[in-house]
Amino acid sequence: MSKEFTILYFASARDAVNISSEIISFPSTSSSLSLQDLTNLLKNRHENLGKILENSMFAINMQYVDKDDESIMVKPGDEVAIIPPVSGG
Amino acid sequence: MAKTEKDFIKLTSDPLVLQNIVDLVKDDQAGAISTFCGTTLVHLEYESYIPMAEKEISSIITDVRTKWQLMKIAVYHRLGIVPVGETSVIIAVSSVHRHESLKAAEWLIDTLKEKVPIWKKEIYNDGSSWKENTKSKCC
Numbered sequence: 013m014s015k016e017f018t019i020l021y022f023a024s025a026r027d028a029v030n031i032s033s034e035i036i037s038f039p040s041t042s043s044s045l046s047l048q049d050l051t052n053l054l055k056n057r058h059e060n061l062g063k064i065l066e067n068s069m070f071a072i073n074m075q076y077v078d079k080d081d082e083s084i085m086v087k088p089g090d091e092v093a094i095i096p097p098v099s100g101g
Numbered sequence: 102m103a104k105t106e107k108d109f110i111k112l113t114s115d116p117l118v119l120q121n122i123v124d125l126v127k128d129d130q131a132g133a134i135s136t137f138c139g140t141t142l143v144h145l146e147y148e149s150y151i152p153m154a155e156k157e158i159s160s161i162i163t164d165v166r167t168k169w170q171l172m173k174i175a176v177y178h179r180l181g182i183v184p185v186g187e188t189s190v191i192i193a194v195s196s197v198h199r200h201e202s203l204k205a206a207e208w209l210i211d212t213l214k215e216k217v218p219i220w221k222k223e224i225y226n227d228g229s230s231w232k233e234n235t236k237s238k239c240c
Contacts (some may be wrong), residue, residue, distance in 0.1 A: 023152055024231045025219035069219070074153040077185050093150055093218070097233035100147070100154075100178060100219030101139050101210060 109175035126173035131195035135202035139190040169201040
């Protein structure tokens with residue numbers, strides 16, 4: 013079974029990539045990705061996304077994660093969301 | 102979505118009716134019900150990462166209950182198109198005395214605006230633009 017994770021795009025991120033979600037396979041050599049690896053992977057897939065990623069949070073399985081925490085890894089089956097600055101209320 | 106019978110959380114494309122939400126938090130022991138209504142000044146469209154938003158609202162309700170002694174709490178947020186002058190969010194809190202529910206309602210709307218994954222864009226005749234809350238958790 014291939015190793016994959018799901019990525020969700022909201023608001024300005026969705027507008028930039030023109031899709032609301034996609035399923036991404038891990039690079040053949042690994043079954044986990046650091047947040048820095050994830051950022052690089054997404055920038056390579058979507059050239060419009062770079063600036064938005066700088067200003068966005070990540071949530072993994074509906075939990076905000078600290079972008080600077082190098083110990084956090086995306087694993088197979090995870091649901092990763094790009095959370096641009098929120099504007100509820 | 103009700104976490105317990107004391108908490109009422111809903112994200113909905115239906116118009117919000119204040120009295121219905123006040124009725125949810127009425128309690129025989131509550132001498133005070135405090136409410137906050139957010140009203141749109143421009144034509145807006147809201148979207149949300151709904152399951153995470155419900156989880157975050159539930160989490161901030163857990164937090165607010167550690168700060169003040171409260172009876173019932175309702176947090177309702179509208180999604181989709183909200184025309185000018187309509188209500189986009191209602192928070193209602195009941196407590197024995199007014200101080201607790203007044204403070205809690207303010208803290209709940211401030212924290213919702215900072216943390217909950219809901220977004221709005223202003224809709225113009227010739228386009229639209231995403232908004233950012235000033236204390237949004239990011240960056």
